[in-house]
Amino acid sequence: MSPKTLYDKIWDAHVAHEADDGTCLLYIDRHLVHEVTSPQAFEGLRMAGRTVRAPEKTIAVPDHNVPTTLDRANAASMTEDSRIQVEALDKNAKEFGLHYYPVSDVRQGVVHIVGPEQGWTLPGMTVVCGDSHTATHGAFGSLAHGIGTSEVEHVLATQTLIQKKSKNMKVEITGKLAPGVTAKDITMAVIGKTGTAGGTGYVIEYCGEAIQSLSMEGRMTVCNMAIEGGARAGLIAPDQTTYDYCNGRPNAPKGADWDAALEYWKTLYTDEGAHFDKVLTIRGEDIAPLVTWGTSPEDVLPITDVVPDPSSFAGGKAGAVQRSIDYMGLKVGQKLSDIAIDTVFIGSCTNGRIEDLRAAAAVLKGKKIKDGMRAMVVPGSGLVRAQAEEEGIAQIFIDAGFEWRLAGCSMCLAMNPDQLAPGERCASTSNRNFEGRQGYQGRTHLMSPAMAAAAAITGKLTDIRELN
Amino acid sequence: MEKFTTLSGIAAPLPLVNIDTDMIIPKQFLKTIKRSGLGANLFDEMRFDRAGNEIADFVLNKPQYRDAQILVAGDNFGCGSSREHAPWAIADFGITCVISTSFADIFYNNCFKNGILPIALPQEQVDVLMKDAEKGSNARIEVDLEAQTITSSDGDVFSFEVDAFKKHCLLNGLDDIGLSLEKVASIDSFEAKAAAERPWV
Numbered sequence: 001m002s003p004k005t006l007y008d009k010i011w012d013a014h015v016a017h018e019a020d021d022g023t024c025l026l027y028i029d030r031h032l033v034h035e036v037t038s039p040q041a042f043e044g045l046r047m048a049g050r051t052v053r054a055p056e057k058t059i060a061v062p063d064h065n066v067p068t069t070l071d072r073a074n075a076a077s078m079t080e081d082s083r084i085q086v087e088a089l090d091k092n093a094k095e096f097g098l099h100y101y102p103v104s105d106v107r108q109g110v111v112h113i114v115g116p117e118q119g120w121t122l123p124g125m126t127v128v129c130g131d132s133h134t135a136t137h138g139a140f141g142s143l144a145h146g147i148g149t150s151e152v153e154h155v156l157a158t159q160t161l162i163q164k165k166s167k168n169m170k171v172e173i174t175g176k177l178a179p180g181v182t183a184k185d186i187t188m189a190v191i192g193k194t195g196t197a198g199g200t201g202y203v204i205e206y207c208g209e210a211i212q213s214l215s216m217e218g219r220m221t222v223c224n225m226a227i228e229g230g231a232r233a234g235l236i237a238p239d240q241t242t243y244d245y246c247n248g249r250p251n252a253p254k255g256a257d258w259d260a261a262l263e264y265w266k267t268l269y270t271d272e273g274a275h276f277d278k279v280l281t282i283r284g285e286d287i288a289p290l291v292t293w294g295t296s297p298e299d300v301l302p303i304t305d306v307v308p309d310p311s312s313f314a315g316g317k318a319g320a321v322q323r324s325i326d327y328m329g330l331k332v333g334q335k336l337s338d339i340a341i342d343t344v345f346i347g348s349c350t351n352g353r354i355e356d357l358r359a360a361a362a363v364l365k366g367k368k369i370k371d372g373m374r375a376m377v378v379p380g381s382g383l384v385r386a387q388a389e390e391e392g393i394a395q396i397f398i399d400a401g402f403e404w405r406l407a408g409c410s411m412c413l414a415m416n417p418d419q420l421a422p423g424e425r426c427a428s429t430s431n432r433n434f435e436g437r438q439g440y441q442g443r444t445h446l447m448s449p450a451m452a453a454a455a456a457i458t459g460k461l462t463d464i465r466e467l468n
Numbered sequence: 469m470e471k472f473t474t475l476s477g478i479a480a481p482l483p484l485v486n487i488d489t490d491m492i493i494p495k496q497f498l499k500t501i502k503r504s505g506l507g508a509n510l511f512d513e514m515r516f517d518r519a520g521n522e523i524a525d526f527v528l529n530k531p532q533y534r535d536a537q538i539l540v541a542g543d544n545f546g547c548g549s550s551r552e553h554a555p556w557a558i559a560d561f562g563i564t565c566v567i568s569t570s571f572a573d574i575f576y577n578n579c580f581k582n583g584i585l586p587i588a589l590p591q592e593q594v595d596v597l598m599k600d601a602e603k604g605s606n607a608r609i610e611v612d613l614e615a616q617t618i619t620s621s622d623g624d625v626f627s628f629e630v631d632a633f634k635k636h637c638l639l640n641g642l643d644d645i646g647l648s649l650e651k652v653a654s655i656d657s658f659e660a661k662a663a664a665e666r667p668w669v
Contacts, residue, residue: 021632023631023633025651025654027655027658027659027662037552039501040552082499084499084501085499130550130552132549146550147550147577148551148552148574150581151577151581153645154645157645157649200544200571200572200573201573230544257668258668260667260668261666261668316542317485319484320485320542323484413549415495432488434491435491435513436491
């Protein structure tokens with residue numbers, strides 16, 4: 001048998017039907033559902049007289065719209081259209097018998113944090129959700145990607161997805177990371193190299209010592225942003241770190257099932273000699289703490305660098321770079337570490353897990369945020385929030401001057417009231433710096449939680465390695 | 469789903485790279501539980517000022533492009549969020565064909581579920597069509613899905629690639645859930661086999 005990549009193995013294990021032209025029905029093991037991209041899909045089922053084929057494999061949680069303020073149990077905290085969407089999810093989850101974590105449940109949170117936390121996401125699975133950051137779950141060695149609402153309806157009705165196989169791409173991060181460099185910097189460094197379309201048509205497998213050394217939280221951060229590089233999915237082969245994370249989770253297998261699962265999971269790796277269509281290698285030692293300066297996730301530079309000159313870009317990119325610089329209100333040649341910010345957002349499916357909060361709190365301990373700074377922490381789930389409170393991390397944030405919020409997507413996409421005002425500039429641990437992403441005319445700089453915490457203290461983008 | 473067979477229409481030029489789905493339809497318009505009506509807010513932040521007035525120099529506000537049925541855009545069109553509201557907004561506006569050098573994966577797939585044909589062409593061909601689009605209502609571009617050709621107003625004919633299954637569904641306006649349910653026996657047997665082999669799933 002010819003050697004296979006990890007992606008090949010997971011793909012082969014899920015083909016329920018293959019047509020002559022290679023179009024497949026790929027069986028879906030876990031379908032995650034949130035309130036924004038699902039109402040039209042459930043409505044479509046009803047109109048066609050169809051039902052949910054596998055409600056036991058379908059998990060619903062509201063996250064995009066929900067307020068993160070402490071008064072959110074009060075319906076008036078939500079705009080009417082948001083409330084209607086959340087209520088529609090509530091109704092659909094109950095009517096179709098899905099696993100459901102409502103706003104009032106301590107386990108509620110960002111769908112991509114809840115899935116792994118509750119043990120729904122396991123190695124070797126196929127996982128989809130009507131959200132592009134479904135790539136997060138690839139950290140477990142599961143094939144996970146975002147889908148549109150029509151595909152959500154297709155999965156609800158058939159538990160399969162019509163797919164053609166993507167190509168294989170290997171991204172190897174060798175060696176060790178330098179101090180101050182995190183999983184976020186790895187994933188941003190990769191996008192900086194490939195560009196936002198470099199992964200289009202591929203499933204990326206991340207490997208190498210620097211990847212293997214990451215915790216599950218860090219691996220989820222890396223895979224989360226695979227989509228920002230255009231890839232259909234990002235994968236990391238499961239290992240002892242993965243098994244330890246899964247063991248004991250509420251929906252992880254137990255007893256003999258656990259033993260059988262573990263035996264299977266140990267076969268989930270890329271065979272020696274398997275073919276990759278594209279390979280990118282980055283030395284871990286060469287990655288610096290990074291920030292974005294523009295309005296595309298590929299606009300990354302080390303914090304020690306300066307705002308680039310549009311004329312230094314080839315192809316048709318110069319115009320886009322000038323547009324980004326204008327939108328961001330920056331000057332060519334300006335030092336990135338001189339850019340003043342007025343808002344800090346720590347949270348999201350990229351960096352809203354306990355390890356992210358610990359990293360930020362380690363920087364903030366005993367310090368205060370700069371006067372006039374608006375800073376908020378939005379834990380990725382109610383359980384992350386509870387754990388942070390138990391560890392004393394919440395108090396560090398509060399003492400430093402951060403707002404300590406309830407779980408949700410919040411200012412990552414600003415569908416709830418957490419938004420930037422026009423011209424406001426945010427150091428953000430989220431995943432997208434698009435125009436208007438965090439609020440109309442808002443300006444976003446992406447970075448790691450430790451870098452965002454440092455920026456909160458100094459009031460400008462800051463090299464974490466320079467902070468005393 | 470609406471069929472797509474042939475199209476002869478005005479093309480609007482949007483020569484920006486990385487047009488993301490937040491630009492196509494900003495998040496405040498995702499708070500709907502319907503698919504319809506989103507065309508009014510297509511490219512909202514580029515098309516309207518905060519008071520809701522049209523921004524005169526945005527392409528779709530110019531008189532010659534108000535009835536555009538084709539969009540010619542820069543690389544990596546539709547990147548970002550998986551929101552199908554993006555193709556819903558495009559189709560609702562009346563655009564059923566988008567031409568670029570490349571498309572983001574999820575957006576590309578979403579188009580085919582909504583009667584929109586996304587066409588990826590080499591840079592030099594997109595350049596020709598972009599110039600054509602800049603001529604406004606004086607230039608009509610012809611698209612023929614069956615023949616997989618696109619014809620500029622000057623008569624240049626370019627061939628494009630499209631997946632055979634996607635083409636079949638688009639030409640006939642087929643509901644792919646219905647097609648997949650015809651294979652339910654395969655899904656049943658796969659499910660039974662997987663349940664035996666991987667009972668923990």
